Amino acid sequence: MIEGPYFVLTVLGALACGVTAGVFITFSTFVMKGLAALPPAQGIAAMQAINVAAVGPAFMVVFLGAAALCVVLAVVTFVLWPEQGTVELLLGSALQLVGAFGVTVAANIPRNDALAKLDPEAPDSAGPWRTYVSEWLMWNHVRGGASLAASVSFILALT
Template sequence: MSNQLLFSIKLFSILGCGLVAGMFFAFSTFVMLALEQRPPAEGIAVMQAINITVINPWFMVAFLGTAVTCLGLAISSLMQWQQLGSAYLLMGSLLYLIGTLFVTMRFNVPMNDALAIVQPNSPDAVGLWNHYLTQWTFWNHIRTAAALAATASLTLALRAPQL
């Protein structure tokens, strides 16, 4: 892989991890808090709308595009382990792939799916919403920290001199 292509992939990954970290940070620090302050039916309805709206090309390029480039960087780091910065590449890539993508698919998406089928005014809605607010937000904190740590690690890899 050419140095320029590798640099471009690293840079895209850094920017993607940082962008995703920022989106998750916003949810952890004020979006979920604002939804919690609303009546449960209203909070549920808004979160259901958010979960539909988030499936768009811009978010998918940032979220999944970063996962693809991180996977490529993880493989590249293993193939060129002797290169300075390879450990940072591998660590940053794994932080994103496991701490962001895997956590999303394993924890946040199933909770979103459960929330999607509840009627906001149903008797079960309040209990589900209270559980959702605490658990979804907990896992979102994990995703935020992982994406931010991935950004830092990949940035350190970018700074490593090439042999």
């Protein structure tokens, strides 16, 4: 059974991954759809502003904190190798680190960087905007699902 500080780390990991999943799912279910419904210049400008705001402390503490907790949980799990919950803890850590953090670094951030270079008012920005929304949203679904699955996996490790 998971006890003491290990229990607290697991609960914090489940919460951090769950909150991260909530942010990603919010974007997938209505934020990006709302931005895509705007005229391209407005949608581009709004998403550019969101991307700047996203690297502020509020989101970064949760997002990077979830990744850090998953690293710690994976290391502690390998060291302690508990009788119960090992698979769930390692799976949850991998899902968050690869499926959320890794996808963010490899897929979403490069798209955000490309979007930052677009001139919202340029007529030829509409095509890249539509491509951005489609591709970014697909990868956001992946990282939202991975974070949610990581949270569930940590909860299962506690049961």
